[in-house]
Amino acid sequence: MTVDASYSPGVPVAYLATGTNFPDALAGGAAAANQGGPLLLVQPGAIPPVISSELQRLRPGRIVVLGGEKSVSPAVAAALASYTSGGVTRVSGADRYQTAAALAAGFPAGSPVYVATGANFPDALSATAAAAAQHAAILLTEPNTLPSATAQALSAIAPSSITIVGSTNAVSATVASQLNAYSTNVTRVAGADRYATAAAIANAAFPGATGVFVASGNGFADALTGGPVAGLHGQPLLLAASSCLPQPSASTVSSLNPASVTLLGGTATLTAGVAALTTCAPPPALAGNQLCGTKAAGTHYSHIIWIWMENKPYGSVIGNSSAPYENAIAHQCAMSTNYYGITHPSLPNYLAATGGSTFNVTDDASPASHPIDAPSLFSQLTAAGKSSRSYEESMPTNCATTSASPYAVKHNPAAYYTNIRAICATSDVPLDGNFDRDIAAGTLPAFSFVTPNLCNDMHDCSVATGDAWLAKWIPMIVSGPNYRAGDTMIVLTWDEGSGTSNQIPTVVVAPSVRPGTVASTRLDHYALLGSTEDLLGVARLGAAVGAPSLVSAFGL
Secondary structure, three states: OOOHHHOOOOOOOEEEEEOOOOHHHOOHHHHHHHOOOOEEEEEOOEOOHHHHHHHHHHOOOOEEEEOOOOOOOHHHHHHHHHHOOOOEEEEOOOOHHHHHHHHHOOOOOOOOEEEEEOOOOHHHHHHHHHHHHHOOEEEEEOOOOOOHHHHHHHHHHOOOOEEEEOOOOOOOHHHHHHHOOOOOOEEEEOOOOHHHHHHHHHHHHOOOOOEEEEEEOOOOHHHHHHHHHHHHOOOOEEEEOOOOEOHHHHHHHHHHOOOEEEEOOOOOOOOHHHHOOOEOOOOOOOOOOOOOOOOOOOOOOOEEEEEEEOOOOHHHOOOOOOOHHHHHHHHHOEEEOOEEOOOOOHHHHHHHHHHOOOOOOOOOOOOOOOOEOOOOHHHHHHHOOOOEEEEEOOOOOOOOOOOEOOEOHHHOHHHHEHHHHHHHHHHEEEOOOOHHHHHHHOOOOOEEEEEOOOOOOOOOOOHHHHHHHHHHHHHHHHOOHHHHOOOEEEEEEEOOOOOOOOEOOEEEEOOOOOOOEEEOOOEEHHHHHHHHHHHHOOOOOHHHOOOOOHHHHOOO
């Protein structure tokens, strides 16, 4: 079965939303299913050919565009009119909560309602199939406050039941208490993570299902469009890693023993391991107490640590069974599904992240070829009276400006800025014997730039090698005095991915990050620089000006 084939020509309506971000469409799948139509995804400024063909086949009675003009442009909305005789309307609000509330207005009084966090996509997406099957609306809430638009929509619907999706980290007990004012039947369905929550919804809403749909738990696009189809067929939507089924998903498949399993997405998204219904190995236990979610959003961070790995696209790490530690911290803390390198090869990415520009560098040559006399994060912090230190594994001497394998100077940006040579001589140091000492003593600087050597950063060696290196150092950091004080955050990222996409994994470990956070805002190294500058109280440099904030994207 294909998603397209689930709808016959002449559908009464088709809903269209941007495929570049999730908020507008979170509640749209349930609304589309309630009216008997599909949810399709377009680009902000174009209708992809595959969507054009599908609209021609479906000939919808009318088209509903979700989101404002930045999400789906007026030109696209105008072009959509050629696919229907019933006109094109737009449903949007000032934010995702108002958009969901506007969509809920199309449901009759007494309809059931699912309430999920609007901060991330997995919980709401997992509920889409159940909502579609039950003709229920989906409304969104902030974790600790019920938005006024959501409250007004609940008052208008007077729901027969309210199902809260997700743990109290996603929808707090305070919000749950507020929801009691709108229905006498309020329940919560939750699991330890997105996979367990999806499995809990499946078990609660589809106890006798004869089939299941499976989508990636690391992205939103496939589940957005496939969730309503799953509900149309009376089947749940489960989430998978890229190469296997996490234990909760595998257990649900085993208990249902379905006659069919429909995978949403191509083989690059869900590999043969998922098709074979392979169960993921359990992640290793993480040392120490809970890493994230121990502080409130808005925590002041005095110490920021960047750890830079090498040359791995997003799918080579996230969901890869060879990277159990990285996936464990990604799910216990936070990860981005929409983070990108700036360019290729390595060096200009390191310069962009520390100087706000590639400085027209297009190769990996040494500082002798690329002496850069320009402001950088290092010089900014020095001028502000704040400390920074680069910890370079296998570097033979302080601030080495030539490579000595397995040390690569192209991965040491401080060595390229000529106006900080004196600072570099004392603060750009070999990792071993310095980083571990500073961690143990609680004397980490305001900014730490950490670079493994060419093997441990995955450049020359395997993903498993890099994972083992991280599994040694990150527990050391989080058990140290600085992190335990609650004012230290870690950003684990890669310099570049592959090809024109250049998507890379990025994980944030910080006390104020809610466990399981998935940031879908498009981010890059300029955003990382700008956000670090914001947190440490210095001005943004170059292309970091105007770049998105990791603070809002990750709920810091």
